[in-house]
Amino acid sequence: MPPLLPKIASPRDLDGMSATQLEQVASEIRDTLCNLVEARSAHFASNLGVVELCLALHTTFDFLHDRLIWDTGHQIYPHKLITGRYDEFPSIRTKGGLMGYPNPEESDYDLFVTGHAGASVSTAHGLASGDLALRPHENRWSVAVIGDGAFPSGVVYEALNNLNRDGKRLLIVLNDNKMSICPRVGGVADYFDRLRMNPMYTGLKEEVARVLSKVPLLGDPTERMLAQIKEAAKAGLHGGMFFEELGVRYIGPIDGHNIKLLRKYLRMVKAGDGPVLLHVVTEKGHGFRPAAEDPVTFHAPPVFQRDTSDRDRVVSIKKSDGRSYTHVASDAIHAAMAKNDRVTVLTAAMCQGNKLERLRDDYPDRFFDTGICEAHTVAFAAGQAKVGVRPVVDIYSTFLQRSFDHIFQEVALQNLPVTFTLDRGGLSGPDGATHHGVFDMAYLRVFPNMVVMAPGDAGDLSPMLDFAIKHDSPCAIRYPKAAAIEIAGDRAPVELGKAEVLREGPDGAIVCGGALLVDCLAAADKLQSEQGIDLTVVNARFIKPLDTKTILPIIDRSPFVVTVEEAQLAGGFGSAVLEACSDAGVSTAHLRRLGIPDVYVEHGDREELLADLGLDSAGILKTCQELAGARAANLAG
Ligand SMILES: Cc1ncc(C[n+]2csc(CCOP(=O)(O)OP(=O)(O)O)c2C)c(N)n1
Ligand SMILES: CC(=O)[C@@H](O)[C@H](O)COP(=O)(O)O
Ligand SMILES: [Mg+2]
Structure with a gap:
């Protein structure tokens, strides 16, 4: 069979595909995901689990017209692969490459940049409400796909509390795979477990499906069927009373790996009114045995190799040995x-x-x-x-x-x-x-x-x-996501509001708030060994209370000062130092702050990003050289 996935430039290329062809696309998506994770760490098991759901959603709705939010966004890879980003996909999570989360700058199919869990029901509700107000005749649906791990987030309940207004075209797809990153916990998790016990998903599942399959999907019978489902839910045949009581129609649970079934239910929902919660049961890691068996490790696994003769087997996994x-x-x-x-x-x-x-x-x-x-x-x-x-x-x-x-x-x-x-x-x-x-x-x-x-x-x-x-x-x-480097030598004890002076020199000072200290020391060493410029280096330790007794006299007497932090400059450590200087009447004309400017920093390796921002040892050195040079020029002039 010639591959299908590389030719899919938009979800509309899926229209008209047979069930077998869609299954082939699903399998090619899974293979592409495996190939990616053989090259670099990325979100994996969650993506494997939503492949069929993604295909079913995109072949039922047109998300250039309707609206789709993937909650959290870490499971968006299949969506990226069928919305025109197949060729760029290998670049995902690298600097300049695709983002590992939804990104409206990449595609009109992505609506919000997300990465934090729980807000999808609210934003989808807002989209539905806005569409209802501005373009009521266009009948656009807003769909939030939210995992069982994200569902306990408080904001979800704030959203549910409001859906009785303007939720007419809102579908919440609850993707229940029994997992957060670790096994999901809490009363909501227990409730989802009880919902799984209902006849629709256990013994009577086939029977219910058989009855439903006889009901035509369009026109009045659909309405009747939805009404029947609602009544059945109320009668206790189906679960979901919690949602029903809040005015959200609960449907499910249904098998989230059966594209045909998913499409049937999605069409049914689309033909009726919202708000609806469709409970879909999936397996995290589905389609790749090691991930399904150990979804915790394979949530975002380290690079691994598959067996060339058995593609469903991992032969090596590169676990990091260093301490962080x-x-x-x-x-x-x-x-x-x-x-x-x-x-x-x-x-x-x-x-x-x-x-x-x-x-x-x-x-x-x-x-x-x-x-x-x-x-x-x-x-x-x-x-x-x-x-x-x-x-x-x-x-x-x-x-x-x-x-x-x-x-x-x-x-x-x-x-x-x-x-x-x-x-x-x-x-x-x-x-x-x-x-x-x-x-x-x-x-x-x-x-x-x-x-x-x-x-x-x-x-x-x-x-x-x-x-x-x-x-x-x-x-x-x-503290950062970084290797646990320790500075050699005797160290001062940690005492409230006390900084530690690690080296003293008359030619300038670096005052560091945090773990870039190692890079500051490396820059100072290089400056001394190569140019004979001897710096003081301070480990501030306390961002608050700031050790003004130690830091301010150093600032006062040093020819130049650089503050360094791996944090936003606005309101950060350097700002705290400036405030303290201002309060004490210490001049700061010779002080430069290094940190993160007023931008959102993109994705990439931490080291690459730090280098771009001038926050690695070379960047700190360069700033010190500039300031030392400017000072020398001033004195000469
Ligand atoms: C506010 C917030 N807290 C924690 C996380 C870290 N996190 C990302 S995915 C995830 C598990 C999500 O579980 P679920 O929604 O069920 O998705 P699944 O991976 O099972 O598909 C967690 C805890 C986050 N992204 N946002
Ligand atoms: C989706 C999400 O929020 C987490 O999976 C996150 O990516 C974990 O980050 P670390 O890899 O730094 O633990
Ligand atoms: Mg989950």
């Missing part, structure tokens, strides 16, 4: 839990990413996976802290943004001793703009009572955690 900041943080939290039985650890569905499996297994009573519910997690931690527990909230910097108001009200305003460990504080790499954790310094240091730390190297992390757990106010520690 994440490992160091996980070990430090483990040690804190071992020492103090009041310490708990909280994750919002990122047990695997945060390397918390050992903590979960060793301290099951003090390990809390809340699901993708960051806002709840923080307020919950506040409750624990109020009664004497010492919670460690271990959340990626970017996802903690969801909790901003709870950090303010429930934690900082009450001055409760909650520790925040913010992983991926800095550029997250191939995930790109949605995942770069670059706003945290700005959004945390504004709160009175809050202590904000950024380890200069991996050796700082564990003492910072010890400090935070003993400290009677909220503390945050943010």
Whole structure:
């Protein structure tokens, strides 16, 4: 059979394909996904699981007219492959290449840049509401595809609460594969399990399908059938009463790998009125045995090789051997839990990413996976802290943004001793703009009572955690997605608001807020060995409270100063230094801030991105050389 997928320039090329041809396209999509992950790490099992759903949606709706939102967006690869991006697909997640998430700049089929879970029902509802207001006769449908892992997000319930207004052309497809990144948890997960027990999906499934297959799809009979389904649901034959009570018609669960069945139900929905929730059951990793058997590893696996004689078998998987900041943080939290039985650890569905499996297994009573519910997690931690527990909230910097108001009200305003460990504080790499954790310094240091730390190297992390757990106010520690490098030599103890001066020189100063310290030291070494320019280098450690006693005199006496941070310049560490100088009347005309400018940084390797921004050792060196040169020119002039 000649391949079909390379020729699909748009979903309209799927129209008129036979069931066998669509199955062939599905198989070619899976093969393309496997080929990709043999070259580089990328989201995998979630994409394998939605192939049939993607084909069924695109052959039922026209998403240049109708609207489609893939919640989170990590499962968008099949959609990209059939919406004109097949040729560019191998570039996905590389700098300058396709984004690993929806991107309206790439295609009119992508509506929002997303990467955070849970907002799809709200945005789809907004699209439906806007279309209803502006172009009511065009009858456009808005479709949100949302996973069972994302579904517990609080914002989903805020959306459900509002669907009774303007939800007439809204379809929510619940993609239930029993998995978040790890197995999904919580009462909603249990509810979905109960829904799976209903006759439509178990014993009576075939019978129901047989009866439904006899009902014509268009015209009045469809209406009658929908009415029957609704009545049946109310009678308890079908589940979904929770949704029904909110005015959302619940249909399902149905087999999400059966294209024919999916299309039948989608056509049926399209012929009626919304809001509708179609519960689709899929298998994460479907179609590639190793991924289906171990969807946690294969969520975004390291590069692997398939057996050439058995393509459904992995022969080697390249697991990284080095230690990262994440490992160091996980070990430090483990040690804190071992020492103090009041310490708990909280994750919002990122047990695997945060390397918390050992903590979960060793301290099951003090390990809390809340699901993708960051806002709840923080307020919950506040409750624990109020009664004497010492919670460690271990959340990626970017996802903690969801909790901003709870950090303010429930934690900082009450001055409760909650520790925040913010992983991926800095550029997250191939995930790109949605995942770069670059706003945290700005959004945390504004709160009175809050202590904000950024380890200069991996050796700082564990003492910072010890400090935070003993400290009677909220503390945050943010660290990057990077190898755990330790600076050699004697180190000063971590003390509240104390910076560490690592080298002293009269010719200029670098003041670093965070883990780019190693690059600052490398730049300073090179400047001294090659040009005899001798710099002071400061490891600020505390973004707040800033060690003004140490830092301001250095700024005052140095011929030039560079502040360095892997964070947004607006409101970040360098801004904090400028504020302190201004308050103390210290001149800053000779100070340059290095960090992330007022842009959203794209995806790529962290090292590449840092180099582009002048934040690697070569870039820091260059800035220092410029400032030293300018200073020399001024003196000469
Ligand atoms: C707000 C937020 N928190 C955490 C994540 C990390 N994350 C990405 S995908 C995922 C699991 C999503 O599960 P589900 O929606 O069921 O999709 P599946 O991978 O099972 O298809 C998690 C926790 C995120 N993207 N956004
Ligand atoms: C889709 C999503 O949000 C996660 O899968 C994320 O990509 C994980 O990032 P890390 O690979 O840095 O753990
Ligand atoms: Mg899932």
